[in-house]
Amino acid sequence: MTQKNIGGALFANMVLAGARSLANNAEKIDALNVFPVPDGDTGTNMNLSITSGASEVKKANHESVSVVANAFAKGLLMGARGNSGVILSQLFRGFAKGLEGKTNLDIESFVVALDSGVNTAYKAVMKPVEGTILTVAKDTAAEAKVIAEEEQDVISFMEQVVQAAKQSLKRTPELLPVLKEVGVVDSGGQGLVVIYEGFLAALKGEEVPESSQDDTMDLDDLVNAEHHKLAQDYMSTDEIEYGYCTEFMVRFEKDKLKDHPYDDATFREELSEHGDSLLVVSDDEIVKVHIHAEYPGDVFNLGQRFGSFINLKVENMREQHSNIVDQKEDKPKAKQPFGVVTVAMGDGLTQLFKSLGATVVIQGGQTMNPSTQDLANAVEEANAENVIILPNNKNIVMAAEQAAELAEVNVVVVPTKTIPQGMSAMLTYNPEVSLDDNKETMTDASQEVKTGQVTYAVRDTQIEGMTIENGHYMGLADGKIKVTNADQMTVIKELLTEMIDADEDEIVTVIRGEETFDQEESEIIAFIEDNFEDIEVEVHRGNQPIYSYIFSIE
Template sequence: MLDAAAVRRLAATCVQALDAHKDAINRINVYPVADGDTGANMLATMRAGLDALLRAPAAERSGAGQALSVLAKGALTGARGNSGVLLSQLLRGMAEAVRDESEVDGEGLAAALARGSDLAAAALSDPVEGTMLTVLHAAASAASGVHTGDLHDVAVAAVNASADALSRTPRQLPQLAEAGVVDAGGRGAVVVLESLLSVVADEPIGMSALIAPQRTPESLVTAREAGSEKYSYEVMYLIDGADEQGAVRLRDTLSGLGDCVSVAGDGDGLWTVHVHCNDIGAAIEVGVETGRPHRITVARFADEPVAASPRFGTDRAVVVAGRGEGLAELARAEGATVLVVDESADAYALLQLIGSTGAAQVTVLPAGADLTELADEAAIRAVAGGQDVVVVPCASPVQALAALAVHDVRRTASDDVVGMAEAAAAMRRGDVTVATEDAMSWVGRVAAGDVLGFTDGEVVLIEPGPADEEAVTRAACAVVDRMLAAGGELVTVLLGAGAPEGLADELEDFLRRERPEAELAVYPGGQPDTVLAIGVE
């Protein structure tokens, strides 16, 4: 059983082990930035926890649950960097799982590790596989799979699984594979778990009162542990008096100000906040709006010049959110920043991309009617963080390209947005798709496998399946012919991932015969949801 004395030995052992491994962990710190301070940050965080535990009155740390709570709060208060925040959340989760227990058995330890892993994962706005989180999750899963209830068996399973997960991290992150190292934060997590096993196995340790270091003038400059080099400062503070909803709003707003955002709590009203940003005042102000911030620390990154960088590095940027690598290449060639939307893309991913432009004014072009809501949500969050963001509705990727084609930085921002909006609206749109299920339409019954022609979002023709090259070509030519009947000089076509190989040539031959006055431009779009997207202007 783990009692309060064992928890104190665990804290001291972790400090000693992290101190011994600090330099080795720092040397392999290559992801996401090779700044070499993960070991130092984890050591400083655990030292702060041990300091709190040693200074707490005996009555407040008499049981294992109480001791873990004091240790977790101390670590949270002194957390350094993202790796330190994750370590504090591991300890907080362990404390929450056994809060009222005077002693902890194998089942309790398994539950504690599971809760700690969950809270660590929840602390980051953008968790990544192949990191410290992966190692903690593997350890917790293995511990939960031990059914003997034996404390030693659980600790052994956790250590073995964590070491195995650590060895696989280079296969999960290309940066680690290229450098030939494992993840630094993951290695620190294994050191902590090995310290736990050492205490459980009752191996001799040397207890010493290691006190957390005080803040010095040198600490006003810090190494960059992670994140974009566009942000010059690390801001950290504690907040009292915030609830869960307030913490979520705080995390959302900070995500619009910078990156490496974490808002982690101790479960009892205290939260630690961490962000890399340029606007220090805004990062602190949102904390004031959320609760009562204190112990505010600001450090300039060591790789930044002494003079503070401006919050925005450029005046304007255009961001395109759409499907298909071909569309992305076309948009990038026009100078846009692109989010390739897949099943995992969400408003947070688009928000991070908007922030990464470093632009004061951002125009977002959602290349599809169903992407407008995602763009609107990301824009609202970015505006709350201080950026001027405007969404130009584009119901089709061809409309997004039309808007991008008239983007002109020589105009005022407002005139440029108006010009892009007018260009998108002037582009008439059509689509050719393959029906995936039976349905009814304005022009008749649709069977799965039929080829459908759309203009401006409405079904205008049905070409009976199967959707072979001939059926798709007939539908494409018919849609283009219908659209040109209302006038037009330029037909733009984006070929989808499922477009037949000879479709572009067939369209060109058709227009040469039937509509020689119209010019055709065909591009590989790669969009998975349509066979081709058509624009006429």
């Protein structure tokens, strides 16, 4: 029997099945990431983004496909994390536009919606790159038009759409050489394929199982009760011993468990040394943690030993408590002329950006990309007529731009992609000049600095002609891997030699991460002074995770 239409309730089931399908495959999608750095992975970001969209769909009226699509698009937009999450949100934002006013979804309107999604997503990306999720979406939409000429049954249509998406995904290595070199398909494109597979499963009446994340949602009520307990009391923020409400969920990985077997009691004991208000829920597949800690990065490192992050969240309880007290005292503050929102991870970097004039510092970075909603909230918290956002990470720029579009005040994004770029931009910030002048000056300044980063590899790979071994250190110059070695100091010295131009550069700023040592600092300073006699050296304790050392060279 031919099925020609999809109603609102069925379309809602398709969306929710797509979200479950993505959640079930997030870890595999993470593994497709080209760079072996421990960054904010594609699967994780897409999963967190679509989960936000699915939550809105659950709350929405399912009377029409238009209502469902708009709810999904709204949730995706506000929950979008990382470039992959933002592009996904734009695809379904356009999809919803294509279904405006539609009660049912037929093949013709499905084609229109897919095409509208592609157009919206391509417009949102300043420099679209082929061989990515954009290509898979575009090829699939184009093939859907051809399929629609012959097909009348929506199930058969969707089956062929899924096959078209898979074929496009297979071609991504031919369009993006780095994918071919590493031997993987595009991770974002793979994410879109599994979403479409979820759509198809729901259409056919097949069950897409819930991910293990849903088995532990009972923790949320406990977390909320614990987290808001502080807000009930009129204590001084100085009395808050552990200032950051820290939550994360880790999916266990067999390879990591070989080196670090998970034991619930031992893990609780380890965590308890880093804070209070500890809650831990685990099963055979995941562990979910809530803790009030002073150094969230230390807590994240403990959890990451067992697997990969499904989600992370850090909230500054001292700031929240101050805001709550201010609200209770009913003393609304007048908006300031200017405010700056910036993103950084680590208490040292937070203080550094505050000292440079930042109004709000969002805890985030490589392993924790803030969502569009997080950034929008920070803009509101800045309480200013004109706000500048410094993302300080290439994977946060698009979410920042979406937050700027949604703001009710004047907001510009200075597209800083690293911490040194953000610092350099802040040094030229001038609240006495216009928003546009600040954007121009700060953007120019951010482009003048070189960024060096030292981190570790999370898997074996071959990339850019280099063989990289799991656990070895890597030195990155402006995002490109330049050196790798089992010895960290060897990597640091080779990286600095590669990056410092004795004739042009004047200063090297060293930003120490977590678990770095004074002896290392002394050796780095001595190396620079011995080999580059006219270079000035500054050192800051950033306490950032992931990157043991960050170098700003200018």
